[in-house]
Amino acid sequence: MNQDISNIKSQFDADYAAVNSLSAVDRLKYAYLGRKGAISAQFDRMKEIPPEERRAFGAMLNTLKTEITARIEELQQKFAAEQQTEADIDLTLPGITGFRGGLHxxxxxxxxxxxxxxxxxxxxxxxxxxxxxxxxxxxxxxxxxxxxxxxxxxxxxxxxxxxxxxxxxxxxxxxxxxxxxxxxxxxxxxxxxxxxxxxxxxxxxxxxxxxxxxxxxxxxxxxxxxxxxxxxxxxxxxxxxxxxxxxxxxxxxxxxxxxxxxxxxxxxxxxxxxxxxxxxxxxxxxxxxxxxxxxxxxxxxxxxxxxxxxxxxxxxxxxxxxxxxxxxxxxxxxxxxx
Ligand SMILES: [Zn+2]
Structure with a gap:
């Protein structure tokens, strides 16, 4: 069981490192925290787990969910800020030229x-x-x-x-x-x-x-x-x-x-x-x-x-x-x- 959770965590680490845009963050969030995502799938499996292990497994899963949620929020803020900056730059505007004096x-x-x-x-x-x-x-x-x-x-x-x-x-x-x-x-x-x-x-x-x-x-x-x-x-x-x-x-x-x-x-x-x-x-x-x-x-x-x-x-x-x-x-x- 622990193996499943650590597999999800290392897969998330790899996916997390590959994220390069706000839409990639959305896809990551869907894949892990969505209703059919990796975390939900593990919660769905709880009933298959022997009752004596269930409590510990649930705790580990919740810890992982909290960590993934926090890291995805961090990514969302980072890419939202970058996108904002890009949107503010109008590349079609003429450049700023130096001040040119003229004759009085x-x-x-x-x-x-x-x-x-x-x-x-x-x-x-x-x-x-x-x-x-x-x-x-x-x-x-x-x-x-x-x-x-x-x-x-x-x-x-x-x-x-x-x-x-x-x-x-x-x-x-x-x-x-x-x-x-x-x-x-x-x-x-x-x-x-x-x-x-x-x-x-x-x-x-x-x-x-x-x-x-x-x-x-x-x-x-x-x-x-x-x-x-x-x-x-x-x-x-x-x-x-x-x-x-x-x-x-x-x-x-x-x-x-x-x-x-x-x-x-x-x-x-x-x-x-x-x-x-x-x-x-x-x-x-x-x-x-x-x-x-x-x-x-x-x-x-x-x-x-x-x-x-x-x-x-x-x-x-x-x-x-x-x-x-x-x-x-x-x-x-x-x-x-x-
Ligand atoms: Zn006149």
Whole structure:
């Protein structure tokens, strides 16, 4: 009798070791603990066993049943946990790729503006962001009492020896280039500029400008208009138009504000162009003879034009963003849209 029980136990050990799935556990359970299983079969045999041995046999059989039940439960838990893990893995999902950075929207606009002007034969010039009042104002024909010199507009630096400031525009680069090179000069100067403005949706104390300058013999206002029109058409589409409005800047004469026809409403008037059909984009004009003379370029021989515009403003319209501050906050939810 004992032999039967130990046979069942060693057979179970072998079957137990071979189990490799939850369904195999179910089959094992059925084979040993089922109503027609090996254990039940032995219980059925109890009546054939002599009464004096019956009690001991029953005890051994119960011990074996308890052991098998416990080990099968253990197997069930093990394979149920594994199956759970497998079910959670969707092998058809795309893999997780590393984070890829992108170019900041202002950098994209910067690159595009540079590309367009390079295509028109302009080269890119750079200059310092800390300037003296000479380069930022004096050489640009800005009178000593001009309001842009006020500390409320300009960040002055506490540096002895000269009047130092953070440049309020990229125009000082014009002076530096004209004092270094002789015409023909055809440059753009993109870069960071600073003004003492309170940040709001359209103002920032630090912002990007791009300056253009063309000086040669016989340069006319028509060259300015043609170049600016070609630039905005390359940037915003072949169907945009420009208009020039008389204006005043100390360093150009005559001066003009450049408006671009509103490409949101095609000139009909909308919220963005405030109903006018035009978007204010840039300041421009013919380089003032005093500015040329300051750089030892004879205004009787040479003439030139210049323009300046904010890169943020180009980007606002290009991307349909309505708050300039979004460009500086480095919020990935914003930046990832570009
Ligand atoms: Zn409009």
């Amino acid at each position: 929207p202002l950098t994209q606009v910067y690159d595009e503006v540079v590309d367009i002007f390079r295509g028109l034969g302009f080269t890119v010039e750079d200059g310092p962001e800390c300037e003296t009042a000479y380069y930022n104002f004096d050489a640009l024909n800005t009178p000593p009492n001009h309001p842009s010199r006020e500390w409320t507009d300009t960040f002055y630096l506490d540096v002895p020896g000269d009047t130092w400031l953070l440049r309020t525009h990229t125009s000082p680069v014009q002076i530096r280039v004209m004092q270094r090179k002789k015409p023909p000069i055809r440059i753009i100067a993109p870069g960071r500029t600073y003004r003492n403005d309170k940040p709001d949706a359209t103002h920032s104390p630090a912002f990007m400008q791009v300056e253009g300058l063309y000086v040669d013999k016989g340069v006319t206002f028509a060259d300015l208009k043609g170049t600016v029109l070609a630039f905005y058409r390359a940037l915003y589409g072949a169907d945009v138009n420009i208009r020039l409005r008389p204006s005043f800047f100390p360093f150009t004469e005559p001066s003009a504000e450049v408006d671009v026809s509103c490409f949101f409403c095609r000139g009909k008037g909308c919220r963005i162009c405030k109903g006018s059909g035009w978007l204010e984009m840039a300041g421009s004009g013919m380089v003032h003879p005093n500015v040329l003379a300051e750089c030892d370029i004879d205004p009787e021989v040479y003439s030139g034009w210049a323009f300046g515009m904010g890169l943020e403003r180009i980007a606002l319209f290009k991307f349909g963003v309505d708050d300039i501050r979004l460009f500086y906050e480095n919020d990935l939810r914003f930046l990832q849209q570009f």
